[in-house]
Amino acid sequence: MAHKRFAQIPMSKRMRELCKEEDFAFLKSQPDQDQSSEESKLQESQTQKKLERDHRQEERQLNEQERQREIEEQKKVQCHAEKEEKWKSHVAELAVKREAIHAKLHRLREFRDFQKKVLLQDLDPGSTNETINHLLMRL
Template sequence: MTHEKRFSKIPMSKRMRDLCKEEDYAFLNSQRDPDQSSEERHFSESQKTVEERDRRQQERELQRQEKQCEIEEQQKEKEEKWKSHVAEIAVKQEAIHARRHRLREFRDFQKKVLLQDLGPDAGSVDKTINHLLMRL
């Protein structure tokens, strides 16, 4: 085998060589290029770690962006709920104001009718009319 030829110059007993055969295969499989020096291997390993670190950083950035999008969506949803709530309150207030205006018109009409029924002596009867209207 090629690994035996490559490592035949290393002094080692046959028994030791048999014990280390699996390690030899693992070592040979881990090497990409047989002519690659230790510095080149170290550089390729450090490059792998840098790439892994960059990949993890990109994943974290992507997760951060997704979380930011979720937060923005929640804020938009809250704003929409708030706007609809305010619109409901405005509609209710407008209905209350319209009803109050109609009631005032009706009270004025009642007062006018009572004044016409009582006749020309309206000055002394004004307090009585207001009192009657308050009871109604």
């Protein structure tokens, strides 16, 4: 296309070629007046199909994001449940250990009382409680 209006503007050959290409692309994109209504309907249907495809793709992406979000929430809930279960088992384990320690303490006290009784019987009746405690500590 001849650029008579812009002939005075200095441009490189490459720039002139680009302008020509853009002009031709613009002219090709313009609907011809000779174009039949069928072709325009075809283009409209293709455009409509493309819009529908784009819309479906957006819906799929949103659904995928929602599914990923749900999976993450499930993982968080599952992780929380696992931690809670571990905590409960830990507390139960500590309770069992505490009971075992209390039972052991009770047996030791009973044994101490038994030792005290035996020492009282073996020793003379006049010995004091402090002497017995001292002997027990040495044992």
